[in-house]
Amino acid sequence: MTLGIEVERLEKHYGDHRAVDGVDLQVPVGTVLGLLGPNGAGKTTTVRMLATLIPPTGGRATVCGYDVATQPRQVRELIGLTGQYAAVDKDISGRDNLYLIARLLDLPKKRAWARVEELLERFDLVAAGGKLVREYSGGMRRRLDLAASLIGDPKVIYLDEPTTGLDPRSRNGLWDVVRDLVAEGSTVLLTTQYMEEAEALADSVVVMDNGVVIASGTPAELRARVGGQTLRVKPVHPRDLVAVVDALAGVRLAGHVDHEAGLVQLPISGSADLTDAVRAISESGLAVSAIDTSTPSLDEVFLTLTGKQRGAVELQR
Ligand SMILES: Nc1ncnc2c1ncn2[C@@H]1O[C@H](COP(=O)(O)OP(=O)(O)O)[C@@H](O)[C@H]1O
Ligand SMILES: [Mg+2]
Structure with a gap:
């Protein structure tokens, strides 16, 4: 496995403030890592270190094998950075912005214009190209x-909260572009506050809070970590609620009654639990109007992991 980005115990301390405090990341070439975390988690600080814009105060980071601290020039040749706030000049056209950057990167005039037109086309900006940004x-x-x-x-492309503040249609358009880039072999580090975005784009996810990594894995693994599914059984007659709990207890499943909703809920950890529960209910002969399972939403997973707010998953239990 070739690593596009490798980060070991990376730190950025501002005096006593530990903006990034010992972060480890590994991003294989051609994959997307979602760096997820609430405001102030340390995402931008991490990206800025990986982009050689600020020096780490500790630890080590390499991009395609080049060290960000000792080989910044090589790193800069490999990376593209899209910041949280647009870095383009508002007072010239989109086309001129791109041309200026192409020239700054030493592309000869003809190649520069060709590249600009290619990118305008790709990003659906041909018609808007001549307008002021x-x-x-x-x-x-x-x-x-x-x-x-x-x-x-x-x-290697860093996208720092690329869709924050965008409407859903623009967001989806940007997601498509990122998917195309990855299909062409790019390595992407994407920061986001949205678990949904991480799930849509990322091969793996690292959750940060207060400068440290608090969880990592695939989106599916993170869901599983927070809790399995919840099974809900709704008897036709509310008077049967306790009988449902008893039937489940017969297969060693602990349900509790939600009188208000008129149903019994219980955490289940896999398909064996589910099969047992359904069989127990069916053998009890109780009339049931609904049986369903729910998986915690990704936002619930996020809230539970970061503890910024007690997750709905926890509240249900
Ligand atoms: N130049 C700086 N000096 C002091 N503190 C900083 C500086 N830059 C960022 N921080 C602090 O570091 C923490 C992480 O910030 P940041 O990386 O921007 O978080 P995120 O991008 O996840 O919202 C925040 O508490 C922020 O206030
Ligand atoms: Mg940020």
Whole structure:
């Protein structure tokens, strides 16, 4: 497995403040890592260190084998960065912005224009290319910003909260672009506050809070970590609620009654539990109007992991 990004015990301390405090990350080439965390978690600080914009105060990070601290020039040649806030000039056109960057990257004039037109096309900005950027919508700005970061044809792309504040349609458009980039072999580090975005794009997810990693794995693994599913059984007659609990107890499953909702709920950890529960209910002969299971939503997983708010999953138990 070749690593596009490797981070070991990376630190950024500002005086006593530990913005990033010993983070480990591994991003194989051609994959997307979702770096997930609430505001202030340390995501941008991590990205800025990986982009050689600020020096780490401890630990080590490499991009395609090049050390960000000792080989910044090589690292810069490999990376593209799209920041949380657009880095383009609002007072010139989108086309001119891209051309300027292409020239800054030393592309000869003809190649520069060709690259600009190619990117405008790819990001659906051909028609808007001649307009001043200040007239762009939020989604157009983000697309232009991403296009700008791709001019140098980077192998490794950092996207820092690329869809925060975008409407769902623009967000989906940006997701498609990211998927295309990955299909072409790019390695992507994406920061986000949205578990849903991580699940849509990321091969693996690292959850940060207060400068440290608090969980990592695939989105599915994170869901499983927070808790399995909840089974709900609703008897036709509320008077049967206790009988449902008794029937479940017969197969060693502990249900509790939710009188208000008129149902019995219980945590289940796998398909064996589910089969046992359904069989027990069926053998009891009780009339049941609904049996269903629910998986915690990704936002519930996030809230539970970061503890910013007690997750609905916990509250149900
Ligand atoms: N230049 C700085 N000086 C002091 N503290 C900083 C500086 N930059 C960031 N921080 C602090 O580091 C923490 C992490 O910030 P940041 O990386 O921007 O978080 P995120 O991107 O996850 O919202 C925050 O508490 C922030 O206030
Ligand atoms: Mg940030």
